[in-house]
Amino acid sequence: MNLSQIESPLTTYNLLITRNKQIIMKTKIIVFFTVMAAVMCLSxxxxxxxxxxxxxxxxxxxxxxxxxxxxxxxxxxxxxxxxxxxxxxxxxxxxxxxxxxxxxxxxxxxxxxxxxxxxxxxxxxxxxxxxxxxxxxxxNVVFTGTVNVPKLEISSDGVGNISSDELICDDLIIESDGVGNIQLAGKTQILSVYSDGVGNVNTENLIAAKAKIISNGVGNVRCYATEEVDISAGGVGNVTYFGNPASKYIRKGGIGKVKAGD
CATH class of the missing domain: 2.160.20.120 (Pectate Lyase C-like)
Known part of the structure; x- marks a missing residue:
């Protein structure tokens, strides 16, 4: 038998990890759309x-x-x-x-x-x-009008979307562990995103000077940073950054891609 046809234990392990992540992703996506269909009916x-x-x-x-x-x-x-x-x-x-x-x-x-x-x-x-x-x-949670505060932490462990018209703060922290999308607009000096849930986190319209993204979830993350991005991607979803920041620190260990936006 040709030795090149024999898969090494490491290769087999990597294949199993990849398949397990794909199964988890499909399961979470099914849960996401099922629950979100119910949440939308609240209106x-x-x-x-x-x-x-x-x-x-x-x-x-x-x-x-x-x-x-x-x-x-x-x-x-x-x-x-x-x-x-x-x-x-x-x-x-x-x-x-x-x-x-x-x-x-x-x-x-x-x-x-x-x-x-x-x-x-x-x-x-x-x-x-x-x-x-x-x-x-x-x-769902909606921040209506302009909300201007020094520091704001948004933690989502439930079911539903979170959106804003305009958030203005020096320090914005987003923790996404639930089921639903987060879409925010405005501006901040420092943006920190921790994505471990099901659903997307979109802050493309929220202008940050510095953005730190830790993505271990299923959904995609989009951010805008003018000076610096620090991205650690270990999940299934993609991370896209905008703003052409001068400093970029990127670490990738998951299935999702990390790329610069248009």
């Missing part, structure tokens, strides 16, 4: 539901933690306000409170499990400042 009101609204009196806060079902609309304003609109039964089950400077949005677990995909619930939040958003629930 459609159920004809049989009784639609109402309720204001929740809360004191000032600097962080938001959501563990409920519903879409969040976050805007920056001089006052602190929280208002919910949607299905009357769901609003009755909402538990909204401030704990140690964090606005906590909870809902009874039985309601979350029985949630119908055509049931509407939107929560409108106004705050003078914000340092952290932690989305562990089900629903």
């Amino acid at each position: 459609t009101a159920c004809a049989q539901s009784r639609i109402t609204s309720k204001n929740f009196p809360v004191r000032a806060f600097l962080a938001i933690e959501s563990n409920s079902v519903g879409n969040l609309h976050i805007r920056q304003g001089s006052d602190t306000q929280v208002r919910a609109e949607g299905d009357d039964e769901m609003i009755k089950k909402l538990d909204i409170r401030v704990e140690q400077g964090t606005l906590v949005i909870d809902m009874e677990k039985t309601i979350v499990k029985k949630w119908k995909r055509n049931t509407k619930l939107d929560i409108y939040i106004t705050t003078p400042s914000l340092s952290k958003l932690e989305q562990d629930g089900v629903g």
Whole structure:
């Protein structure tokens, strides 16, 4: 037998690793599209539901933690306000409170499990400042208008998309471990992206001076940096950087590609 036809143990190991990653990728993609189809229906009101609204009196806060079902609309304003609109039964089950400077949005677990995909619930939040958003629930998050803060951390462990009109900050940290896309616009001095979830992180329209990207997930990552990019790609998704930065530090160990955008 020709020795060149015999696969070395290392070659076999690499093939198994590659195949396992491809299987994981296909499984996560199926979960992503299945769950996202349900999340999109949050914006459609159920004809049989009784639609109402309720204001929740809360004191000032600097962080938001959501563990409920519903879409969040976050805007920056001089006052602190929280208002919910949607299905009357769901609003009755909402538990909204401030704990140690964090606005906590909870809902009874039985309601979350029985949630119908055509049931509407939107929560409108106004705050003078914000340092952290932690989305562990089900629903989309939208930053409306201009949000200008020194530092902002966005953590996504739930199901749903996160988007913004214009974020302005010195330091922006994005942790994507959930199911859904993150698409942000604006500008920052330092951008840090940690992508381990299912879904894309697109900050092409968010201009950063320096960007650090650690991609170990399934989705693609896009960023814009004018001075420096530091990219570590160990996942399935691709990483594309824009802005033609002078300094580039790139390490690649996964299936995905790392490339400069047009």
